[in-house]
Amino acid sequence: MAAVTQNTPPQAPPLFNHTPESIASVAEDLAVRAKAIIDKVVASTTVENATFENTFKPLLLQDNITDPIGGVICFYHYVSTDAALREASVKAEEKLSELGVELRMREDIFQRVNTVYQNREAAGLDPESLHIVETEHKRYSNNGLLLPAGAARERFKEIQLELNRTTIEARNNANSETGGIFFTPEELAGVPETAVNFSELEKGTGENEGKFKVGFKPDMSIPLMEHAIHPETRRDYLIAKENKLNINSPLFKKILLLRDEAARLIGYKDHAALKISEKMAKTPETVNTFLADMRVRAGAGVKNDIAQLLKHKKAEHETRGLDFDGELYLWDVNYYERIQKEKEYSVDEQAISEYFALWPTFNGMLSIFQKLFGLRFQELDEAARTKLSATGNAKDLTWHEDVNLYAVYDADSTFMGYLYLDMHPRDHKYSHYANFGIGPGSTDNSDGRHQPFTTLVCNFPKPTKEKPALLQHSDVVTLFHELGHGIHNLVSKTNYTWTHGTHVSRDFVEAPSQMLEHWCWVPHVLKELSSHWETKKPISDDLIANLIKTKNVNGSIFNLRQLVYSTFDMVIHGPESREVLEAMDIAKVWNERRADVSGIKGPESTGYGLHWGEGFNNVGHYIGAYDAGYYGYMYSEVFSADMYYTSFKADPLNSEQGRRYRHIVLERGGSRPEMDLLKEFLGREPNSNAFFQDLGLA
């Protein structure tokens, strides 16, 4: 790549030089300003004369200024090495989110929002403003504000408080779960010694004499379910694990009843209808039709997946002299998947990772984004940072010395924003992989456009003395995915932070990143990205071919499992009537769904009945914020496949398509209904054909 001259970005990056005291005072200041601007709007307007200009706009313009400041102070608790800073940051986040809840309960501002909403058709609003008005109105009314003051309104508030308390109690129970089941070493035969260190396990006493306690966390459950050779061990463990949070079952039912009551109070037929009204799918009917179609089409492939696993079960049972009844059980799936992988799809992850050293791979990704979207990335070195820093100190531009900082430019050298990379684990750092869009951009400001800044927080293995940091293929996919969210935040151009970048519906937000994952399965892209850390040679065609063979192994089993979760979610949040929900036997519904939809036999098929487990408690999404939203994973996956196959499959690096995608979908962030963006990009209604084609089922 030709050397580029170091431009100086026209806008300095934010400072990360806060103290616990300054975080607290900034949070206080933001809270005061937020209340003051609402009071000012209320004082200067009447319910009758409220317009977008005099009501929404002042609030949105203030958010344009304060959102990136709030983003910074609330970010420290994910990444700072300083306990006091983290604590101050948690408090700031709590304060600002409580304030948000409080402001959304304000009747005076809602009455004005309602007037603007009623007059929206005649007001000649631009699409972004119209979309904001409709979305905000929906959120306020779903918060009970359309209810006339009185008993119903009071009850609605009571329910919200009760829901909050119950959800916290259930979440605490889940976080403090420390159960397990006792096994003898013989019962655990097959589980690798690297996974089970008996000297570290709790020893049983009394009836458990000679046994060891095996907990339910993934570090134990994954090796056990993949390796324990006795089917009874896997079955008993599975059943115990499904019952590990039964303490939450009464809370679960209570939450469902409260949600149902609240939804009916404000005029929805059920909780699913309320929740989905704020999403891209809009109605439960759309979601249920989608899930029914998925079920038929994914179901068509599951027999073959099962047959493949049964081949391995039969062979293994013959070798070990065990009876073979021709059935694949729930506790067999992970075990035979592991054997299948070892026998048929031997992928040497280690060998592949030698070709994907972190930084060359990352730079390769940037070149792809450069070609596709016309972006240019310039890493800022110490000298550039010193020059840009408002304090004259380079150190103040990041929260940790290991963070890399890039200035991002458009093809015509227009400055686009800043990208931060915090790649490796360290103590007290957020332990997953995520993009935090902490500094959303905005165009409508008295001092011109505010450019966004966005951060990737990852935990890729560190370099060693001998080798650079190496990525497994799944890490390459993750990096592409998270960078996809980052690019969404960088190229978005909206009037307000409110609509910027990834501020889109939850059932759409993953689609752009899921689409980029497709690039990681294209042989010539992989070849281009790869470079052996020592020899600098690209990865061989054989290794690529081996890897690609594994992409859809047991895809139908996986998708049907997702469907179990999604359809159960819709059933419990969309009962036919209040009475049906009151009488609902949740455990029975859960086990029936699982057996019916997954296509795989569970304990109920061997005499355990339909109350063998209460595993719905283990899916945190239902009590978390994904209630009536689990479908979103598959829903956005379908759109991502449709976009990829329609515009990129034939030529993944087609820059004309890349720019179309950037301008139509990414740039507009959440400023239009997502379905409109999709239809404009595809030139038609989206459909699930590409999703099934990709799975080999079309």
Ligand SMILES: [Zn+2]
């Ligand atoms: Zn994501």
